[in-house]
Amino acid sequence: MLPDRTAPRSTRSAPKAIQVSVLGPWGNLPMEEGSGGVWEVTTVPLASDLYTYRYQVDGQTGLDPLNAFTRRDVGTVFSLVYVDGGAGDLYQVQDVPHGAIVTTWYHSRSTGSDRRMNIYLPASYDGKKRFPVLYLLHGSGNDENGWLELGAAARIMDNLAASGKIVPMIVVMPNGNIGAQAAPGETSDNLRFRPVSSDRIPNPYRPLTFEETMPEIVGYVDSHFKTIPKKTSRAVAGLSMGGGQTLRIGMDFPDMFDYYGLFSAGLRRLDDRDGERAFQEFDEALLRQKKAGYKLYWIEIGTDDFLYERNIRLMQSMDSIGFPYIYTETAGGHSWSNWRHYLTEFSQQLFQP
């Protein structure tokens, strides 16, 4: 297992092997055989973060057999490690008051089915006091568990609330794949539903989109939890596909949310504005949203992201009609490392008095 320090030295016992390497965001790093069949390598110093990695032994890629902690990302299972001393501390459990996670099913009238959702309740939630709500949407290939398992959303909220950096809030994580009731393994298809990118999940409710079901999600949450059921106390944000959904939700329901976050937003339908129902009357929709008003429209992306140019074009389009937003760009690409960081930044700007 990779130890928790700035320059992890990875060791692996594989006495029969010929070639051993460790795969992660640092690439595929060849390891060298030391004494007793233990293979080693020292990475460059790694920034404090949550990392996932795998080993390759003679061409067979697999988990670290000495590490019991894993994370699934779409269809691949990885070993998990943290590097302490910075952002990684925020993504781990600290000795602070912890919120609760409610994993529940709500009935969707528009699909006629029950759908699974995770709801984070802050540590100070006592069933009496009311809280603002952040709706947090996942990317393609992920599901209602993504922001908890890879996004560390509950830990970020616990730790930022404990240090007084955020207004304590409820965080709602629905499943944004309209054709799936829940995460792979949690639907009645069980293990036959193998995790795939979201565009490979058939949508039997066409032309219904996930975005159009947002009012029933908000309605469920407002009627089952102690929310402040007002626009001024609601935010919506999403990564990649979920960022594109956030864009659309703002246009379709301009009176629902006062805060919007587009993290590395998936905007490919912007390329084909004429052919797509979703983006007809695009400018008109944004102008209606502007007229309805909002407190924050936050766009953030990494300069290496394959969606970078499309996000730039989106902002040019917004500029042309005078649609206000705040833009921040970071290093890096389309990664959970960035999305955890974006959530950390975005959440601190919400619901401040």
Add this chain to the structure above:
Amino acid sequence: MLPDRTAPRSTRSAPKAIQVSVLGPWGNLPMEEGSGGVWEVTTVPLASDLYTYRYQVDGQTGLDPLNAFTRRDVGTVFSLVYVDGGAGDLYQVQDVPHGAIVTTWYHSRSTGSDRRMNIYLPASYDGKKRFPVLYLLHGSGNDENGWLELGAAARIMDNLAASGKIVPMIVVMPNGNIGAQAAPGETSDNLRFRPVSSDRIPNPYRPLTFEETMPEIVGYVDSHFKTIPKKTSRAVAGLSMGGGQTLRIGMDFPDMFDYYGLFSAGLRRLDDRDGERAFQEFDEALLRQKKAGYKLYWIEIGTDDFLYERNIRLMQSMDSIGFPYIYTETAGGHSWSNWRHYLTEFSQQLFQP
């Protein structure tokens, strides 16, 4: 991935390998190389159940690289597969109303710390109607997630409730390791807390035992959820270590529960009754419990279980003082396969009018 059928034919692509086998409850089954580097084996017909397995390729044991679904049991991660057509159907998600899972932290006054707990709320839980409660305890090396992840407790409850075979109930799954606040990875020790058997987790609160903290768990649940807060509507059951805890809880708090389930109960302290505080006045405690009364005392174990003889001796001891119980024995040993089956049997006998 092993397909879902009665006689699974396992296939694995490993063109460079020399020896490939599949490990599971069927043992370590050598596979044969077929065409295109695909290795195959056909097991004997397997009973419908949830199975975990791993592959061994040239001496390296690891997960099925084509199966994204895994389960951790103590310190080992396994690949997951179901065999349909019987009990395995009960352990999978069916198209029935689903209950919710609340993962929350309660403050333990006796340890001065917050502790993590999972609570299943039945699909018919609406915040108004009140429900009886089953407290369900895990075994050594497991934690508050064990009954959900390996015990399929939520699916069993959903499916039995949907077919009218149980009285819908709340199921409370606390962490029975008094020295641990939560499951490995979910405490402020994060990944430094590697999963180990429970007797290797130091207890800084000695001589306090988990069993002695049961009233604060029941108090928390009764004050935060719509329970029927009465002995007649409370059950406690546990597997292995949790079965031993159930025995002790009944003796210490005879007015709290009307139903007891000892599943393959861990009873090693019975061997040393004189030396152990916990089992001093053992007979007297059972007689007090008998006098206080209860509706069901259920003992179940597999005939191959290494704890079988100890459970027989426990029942002889109970017989000698006229302590009533119902005993059922099954085939098999100390396994989640048995514990899922025992929960299925036990839960149907609870809270019936």
